[in-house]
Amino acid sequence: MAAAAQEKIFTTKIETEEKIEPKDWMPDAYRKTNLRQISQHAHSEIVGMLPEGNWITRAPSLKRKAILLAKVQDEAGHGLYLYSAAETLGMSRDEMINSLHEGKAKYSSIFNYPTLTWADMGAIGWLVDGAAILNQVMLCRTSYGPYARAMVRICKEESFHQRQGFEILWVLSNGNAEQKAMCQDAINRWWWPSLMMFGPTDSESTNSDQSMKWKIKRKSNDELRQQFVDMCVEQVKVLGMQLPDEKIKWNEKRKHYDFGEIDWNEFWNVVKGNGPCNKERLAARRKAHEEGQWVREAAMAFAAKRNTKKTAA
Amino acid sequence: MKFSIRKFYYGDIPDEKSGGTDYRAKEDAATWPLWEVFIRSKQGLDHKHVGSLHAADAKMAIENARDVYTRRMEGVSIWVVESKYITATNPEEAGELYEPAVDKIYRHPMFYKLPDEVNHM
Numbered sequence: 001m002a003a004a005a006q007e008k009i010f011t012t013k014i015e016t017e018e019k020i021e022p023k024d025w026m027p028d029a030y031r032k033t034n035l036r037q038i039s040q041h042a043h044s045e046i047v048g049m050l051p052e053g054n055w056i057t058r059a060p061s062l063k064r065k066a067i068l069l070a071k072v073q074d075e076a077g078h079g080l081y082l083y084s085a086a087e088t089l090g091m092s093r094d095e096m097i098n099s100l101h102e103g104k105a106k107y108s109s110i111f112n113y114p115t116l117t118w119a120d121m122g123a124i125g126w127l128v129d130g131a132a133i134l135n136q137v138m139l140c141r142t143s144y145g146p147y148a149r150a151m152v153r154i155c156k157e158e159s160f161h162q163r164q165g166f167e168i169l170w171v172l173s174n175g176n177a178e179q180k181a182m183c184q185d186a187i188n189r190w191w192w193p194s195l196m197m198f199g200p201t202d203s204e205s206t207n208s209d210q211s212m213k214w215k216i217k218r219k220s221n222d223e224l225r226q227q228f229v230d231m232c233v234e235q236v237k238v239l240g241m242q243l244p245d246e247k248i249k250w251n252e253k254r255k256h257y258d259f260g261e262i263d264w265n266e267f268w269n270v271v272k273g274n275g276p277c278n279k280e281r282l283a284a285r286r287k288a289h290e291e292g293q294w295v296r297e298a299a300m301a302f303a304a305k306r307n308t309k310k311t312a313a
Numbered sequence: 314m315k316f317s318i319r320k321f322y323y324g325d326i327p328d329e330k331s332g333g334t335d336y337r338a339k340e341d342a343a344t345w346p347l348w349e350v351f352i353r354s355k356q357g358l359d360h361k362h363v364g365s366l367h368a369a370d371a372k373m374a375i376e377n378a379r380d381v382y383t384r385r386m387e388g389v390s391i392w393v394v395e396s397k398y399i400t401a402t403n404p405e406e407a408g409e410l411y412e413p414a415v416d417k418i419y420r421h422p423m424f425y426k427l428p429d430e431v432n433h434m
Contacts, residue, residue: 024404073384080381084365087347093367098338150364157385286336297343299369306370 014215019145022088030214034144035089036105037216039096042082043107046100047281049075051115052124060118064168068121071161078154085146101286108132109267110193112275119172119179119186125165127187127194127232133158134224135198143215166235173239180241187236188244195259196267198225226256233257347396348374350381352388360392368393 006025013020020026049072056072059065083093099105110128115121136158139151172183199221211217219227229248236243247260269275345367351360363382368374374393382388402410418424427434 021404023401070384073380077381077384080366081364084347087365092344094341094344101338102336153364282336286338290339293339293341293343296341296345296369299373300343300345303370303373 014143014213017215019148020143021145029210030216031089033211033214033216034147035086035091038082038086038089038144038147038150039091039099040106040108042079042086042096043100043105044111045075045079045082047107047111047285049079050281050284051111051113051277052121054115055118055121058118059121067164071125071164074157074161078157081150081153082147085144085150088146097289101282101289103273103282106271108197109270109275110197112270112278112281113189113193114276116189117182117186119169119182120190122165122168122172122183123186123190125161125163126169126235127165127190128197129158129161129165130232131194131197131228133162134228138217138219138224141215141218147216166239169239169241173241183239184241187239187241191244192262192266193270195225195228195262198222198228200264200267201262229257229259345369348378348393349396349399350374350378351392351394352378352382353390354388356389360390363387365396 007027010020010024010026010030012018013024020030052068052072052075056065056068059068083096086096087093096105100107115124133155136151136155140148140155142148142151169183169186172179175183202220202222209220212220232243233248245260247258249258251258270278273279346369347365348368348371349365350363352363353360366374366377366381368377371393374395375391378391378393383391414420
């Protein structure tokens, strides 16, 4: 079929909200954009296990340990759903993992911040997972079928993450003075990086936004960020805590909360590898992969041996 | 077609902004094959494709499928099959492939006009 005819079919599918599936014809740039976005999303889930893994052995009770372990296991699962969705676009898992380890592929820069206290587990669940959920709910309707299906699965599991995080903070906010201070401190440190998770403001993008046209994304960065701020301003009241931004104020005209300026220098600095934990995170990933090498080889050797035995029998 | 993608969403940071390092990954000699996973969500229903995963052999594929796809009781039975054994139709040939069914509307019950008294048949 001629390229123009195939492109017409593709465009019609996008317009009529029909999903694009792996074997369908798609423009190269659509494939590339999806591949980059889905693999970065997968990397984010996998690297996202590290800041929380840090607290599994130090969680304050057996119950909290079990919950955190389950949550981290979910993140691993989410990474795997997404890697397999990305693989349908024609890149091997090895290639994706290698480009993460070589620093070519990126993950969400939020995971380059350290988790200093137990309250950080609460703040990550409430704010970081909360911000991720807004993105992911939108992505359940993304135009690439395997990505959309992975997101539906992830969203079903993600709400436990946010609720358990809020509950951690809620318990601390009802505790003694030290616990309350710890709660506020975690909110202070995670608030701004969470806002940065939505990416640069819309005005910094060019007028032609291909991702929106292709319905890979359906809401702009600023739209999602505003939704997040409006949500958190109300929720933080329940905790009796404060968001670290004096400029947060209800705007009657916009029917939204106004908020302060984000420090974009910090954002790009962390993206470029100069955040507090960039090196540590990548080093941990590489170490895990390298030290797992013999396990992967042994498993393959064992499978091959069993196969020969079966054939011989 | 010319595309310019300048909008950087969460999880979509352009490569040129990524910094990069000197680390070079080693070639992995033992890549586990890809398996497709099918799950029966409850007794009486069909197995349904849920996704894929990598495993060295069938036993490991089942165990991994349990951990990846049924952490919340999503299944009572799992099938795995190595992806390379699946033969699939090609979307480009869909026209010819399904054409024989298109003009046989007499296969549908509403093709038959019956008297009102028995039209619920």
